[in-house]
Amino acid sequence: MTDNSNNAARRAFIKTVAVFPIAAAVGFAGRAVAAPVSEEDPTARSLEYTRESGVDGQSCSNCALYQGGxxxxxDCPLFPGDQVVASGWCKSWAPKS
Known part of the structure; x- marks a missing residue:
């Protein structure tokens, strides 16, 4: 009976310990914050991205590509891993439908 009791306790311990790396990975991934796009970034330069739109009626916030609500x-798919500001603009601006 001691063997069954030890085996059950060992299995319970292993299941508990196995959850920690998964919980840690999920916790850290949930806290990751994307950096803002730099105007000096090569992609930003090629798209003429600016943090303040100079075009009337056009900004990232009303662009079809803007995913920030x-x-x-x-987020913007043109700058994966980074974030654009809602008041920004680039030459790939497209109106929301």
């Missing part, structure tokens, strides 16, 4: 910064 109403947030002041959001």
């Amino acid at each position: 109403d947030a002041p910064e959001g």
Whole structure:
């Protein structure tokens, strides 16, 4: 009976310990924050990205590519891993439909 008790305790311990790396990875991934796009970034330069739009009626916030909703910064597929500011603009601006 001691062997079954030890085996059950060992299995419970292993299951508990196995959860920690998964929980840690999920926790850290949830806290990762993308950096804002730099105007000096080569892609930003090629698209003429600016943090303040100089074109009336056009900004990242009303571009079809902007994925930030109403947030002041959001993702854009043109700048993977970085975020654009809602008030920004680039020459790939496209109206939301």
